[in-house]
Amino acid sequence: MTESDSYRLGLLDGDGIGPEIVPAAVQCVDAATAAAGIGPIEWVRLPLGRSAIDTHGAAVPESTLAALDTLEAWLLGPHDSVSYPEPHKSRLNPSGTIRKHAGLFANVRPAKSFAGSPxxxxxxxxxxxxxxxxxxxxxxxxxxxxxxxxxxxxxxxxxxxxxxxxxxxxxxxxxxxxxxxxxxxxxxxxxxxxxxxxxxxxxxxxxxxxxxxxxxxxxxxxxxxxxxxxxxxxxxxxxxxxxxxxxxxxxxxxxxxGSLGIAPSLNSSLTQAMAQAAHGSAPDIAGRDIANPIAMILSAAMLLEWLARRHDDERLAEAARRIRTAVDDTVGDGVTTGDMGGSASTSGFAAAVVAHIASAGEARS
Structure with missing residues (x-):
């Protein structure tokens, strides 16, 4: 691949805090891939969850599954399937539906404590x-x-x-x-x-x-x-x-x-992968800009690492390292959300990570 090459990734916000933490992860991926010399990511936004029930009549519309068939990787926000109206509530939940459809047989879930954080x-x-x-x-x-x-x-x-x-x-x-x-x-x-x-x-x-x-x-x-x-x-x-x-x-x-809010995960087959935070949709705090986005951000970093191996593209691995280092540095600065004892907002934490990515890029140039 040349430096002008880019990647096309799916984007499914989900329910609850999903529309807050998924954009936070996107901001970090965009900053890190740009710093690593990768052209702008083409994000393919797809309907999923309660909003998709309202607009498409299904939590996972057939059009979403068809679009995922054309993609090798995507970010999935959490879903709140227990609150769906029937018959959707009794059906296989969105993440299970996608995992089964795409044959994502491996769920990789790291747990790593942060230095200086409880x-x-x-x-x-x-x-x-x-x-x-x-x-x-x-x-x-x-x-x-x-x-x-x-x-x-x-x-x-x-x-x-x-x-x-x-x-x-x-x-x-x-x-x-x-x-x-x-x-x-x-x-x-x-x-x-x-x-x-x-x-x-x-x-x-x-x-x-x-x-x-x-x-x-x-x-x-x-x-x-x-x-x-x-x-x-x-x-x-x-x-x-x-x-x-x-x-x-x-x-x-x-x-x-330290917190379920820092627990990332990756679902993968040999040919496709889905970044998905290990935690749920936390509807009780949705819309308040207080959710911890670390799990979603680190899940996105795992997705970049998976793509790096698949495409033998060191730039993607470098982008993932930049995200991990920036998250570590942000937490090390004492910038954390309430579940980790801090007072940062979701958007504020993401902005701090992006700032660390940018400053590290300037230091290397």
């Missing part, structure tokens, strides 16, 4: 690799429908499925990531009770691990793992687990690192 477990620096297509989230396990049904009003049944093929894919992703970090993979399961299903997950992960002799491998039951994270979070590097366990552990680790 954290329940200082020194936390880990990544949870969550298998994203099956497991105990029933809505991921069927070609059609949500995977839940009620044969009588008093009985509810959900499918929980674990396959060798899906487990191998997430295990490879986990071990490949570990090779770039501290070379330690922890497998989380519940094979003492769910012997066949999570036992298969554990065993397949260990089989894949045999191909990575430089990586140390251990495993824990999900209940014990919650205790280990609280007691000694900094001891862990890459944690690989099934869908629901990964969702629970990533929320826990985000809080241990």
């Amino acid at each position: 954290a329940l477990v200082p020194g936390t620096d880990l990544v949870i690799m969550r298998e994203n297509s099956e497991g105990f989230y029933a809505d991921r396990n069927t070609y059609a429908g949500t995977g839940e049904f009620m044969p009588t009003p008093d009985v509810a049944i959900a499918h929980g499925i674990i396959t060798r093929a899906a487990t191998e894919k997430i295990a490879v992703a986990a071990f490949e990531l570990a090779m770039t970090r501290r070379k330690h993979v922890t497998i989380v399961h519940k094979a003492n009770v769910l012997q066949l299903s999570t036992g298969l997950f554990r065993d397949v992960c260990r089989e894949v691990g045999a191909d990575y002799p430089d990586v140390r491998v251990d495993d824990f039951h999900i209940d014990a793992m919650t205790v280990h994270l609280v007691r000694r979070g900094p001891d862990f590097d890459v944690i690989v687990t099934e869908n629901m366990f990964g969702d629970i552990l990533s929320d826990l680790s985000g809080e241990l690192a």
Whole structure:
């Protein structure tokens, strides 16, 4: 690619605080990519969420899915599907719909504490690799429908499925990531009770691990793992687990690192990726300009890193580094939102990050 080349990325604001934190991330991406010598990003805005129900009759319109098919990467804001009117409330939620449609099998969720910022477990620096297509989230396990049904009003049944093929894919992703970090993979399961299903997950992960002799491998039951994270979070590097366990552990680790508001995530296949903060839509604070945008900003940085690997474009990796450094410097200056003990607004924090990106660019020129 030449320096005049640019990239085309999707943009879905979502619900609640989404229209506040997604633009904050866009500002940071635009500043960092420009500083790294990349032409202006072409942002493709797509309808999603409650506003899309009002305008298109669906939380995820078919036109949105068709447009995503033409894109390799996009930013997704949080959704507030529990507040949707029926029948939309009972359908597969927007993020699940997109993950299933695009086959985004890996959900990568880092948890890293900031120096000088309050954290329940200082020194936390880990990544949870969550298998994203099956497991105990029933809505991921069927070609059609949500995977839940009620044969009588008093009985509810959900499918929980674990396959060798899906487990191998997430295990490879986990071990490949570990090779770039501290070379330690922890497998989380519940094979003492769910012997066949999570036992298969554990065993397949260990089989894949045999191909990575430089990586140390251990495993824990999900209940014990919650205790280990609280007691000694900094001891862990890459944690690989099934869908629901990964969702629970990533929320826990985000809080241990300082706040769920700083917990980014990336959903990916081999050909497409979606940046999505790990937290929800926080409707109680929507529109007040007080939400923490760090998770969304760092999710966008993860997206740039994924694109950098896919296109072998060092400029994208440089842009991601600029964003991470600027966020670190902003927090180091004491500029944080209320959930981290500060008083900065959403827009004020984003402006501070952009200012750090700009000043760093001037220093290097």
